[in-house]
Amino acid sequence: MNTPLAGQRTLDRITEKQQLGPDAQVDDKALVFVPTDPALTDPFLALVEDWFSTPGFEWHPHRGLETVTTVVDGVLEHGDNLGHAGALEAGEVQWMTAGRGIIHRELAYRDEHAHVLQMWLNLPAGKKMTPSRYQDLTLAAMSRVQAPGVRIDVHAGTVDGVTGTADTHHPVQGLVATLDPEASYDLEVPAEHRLFAHVMDGRLLVGGRELRAGRTGWSDPVAGRATTTLQLAAVDPDRPARVMVYSGTPLRESVAVGGPFVMNTKLEITKAFTDFHAGDFGPVPRLARIAYDR
Secondary structure (H helix, E strand, O other): OOOOOOOEOOOOEEEEOEEOOOOOOOOEEEEEEOOOOHHHHOOEEEEEEEEEOOOOEEEEEEEOEEEEEEEEEEEEEEEEOOOOEEEEEOOOEEEEEOOOOEEEEEEEHHHOOEEEEEEEEEOOHHHOOOOOEEEEEOHHHOEEEEEOOEEEEEEEOEEOOEEOOOOOOOOEEEEEEEEOOOOEEEEEEEOOOEEEEEEEEOEEEEOOEEEEOOEEEEEOOOOOOOEEEEEEEEOOOOOOEEEEEEEEOOOOOOOEEEOOEEEOOHHHHHHHHHHHHOOOOOOOOOOOOOOOOO
16 A cells, blocks of 8 residues: 655545536536535535526525636626626636625526536635625636646636635635646645545546546645645546645634525524615616627
8 A cells, every 4th residue: 555645635535426407597406515514624615516598596695605606618697786797708717705795696698508616615704794796717817827738727826836816815725727638736735724626527636546527535634734735647548637626724613504694603694684685785786687798
């Protein structure tokens, strides 16, 4: 049996996404992970994969978290009650800080097709009520690392000296890496971070374990070091591989989830519903569907 080198990340557990099929909003849905036990995934709460054409996700509220939506395919149309509206293409990311309260919608442009991965990122207790905001990470402005046979789109944090454009409220490193057949890359990750690596396409060795598309490997924080390394290697000689890797420092705070709200106590969840129904999040917008032409 091979012993990992000092500072080399290994996987503590592997999970597999659960395919749910269509519902009233989407053509298909899969749960990559959900907050069944938030302490195991802290600071990440959920990762959900959706395929939709119509109706998609019409106006709905959020409070106390950030949603990070990566467009896998198609075009995602979005808007909020702060006046933001736009469309994002495959490879682009919408980083929304719900904070104290926002109302937004996510639709397939022209009701054609959108395929997205949306991650729920928890906010620290002291920043649950931070002002709401939108950040669009477009391909034109995407921070990128290029290595032999490897392309890394850096969403947040710093990889190989390249810093992502997302402004975060908590230490987070996030990226999508595409590896040519049999290419490899050693990714530096802060030791205090918990990380997940979700394989989007192909087959990869992740921290010495082989994962196929749909599987997610988890690595918990490592004590006594400043940095660690996660080894990524595409193992299929004929197909490239793509993997989403996010890591962050655990918050180690209580978590209360109520529908679209994530707070620290059930009382705060009740207050969020009361505030929303009282109109404290602002009015539901009358924003028309956008005419998109980039």
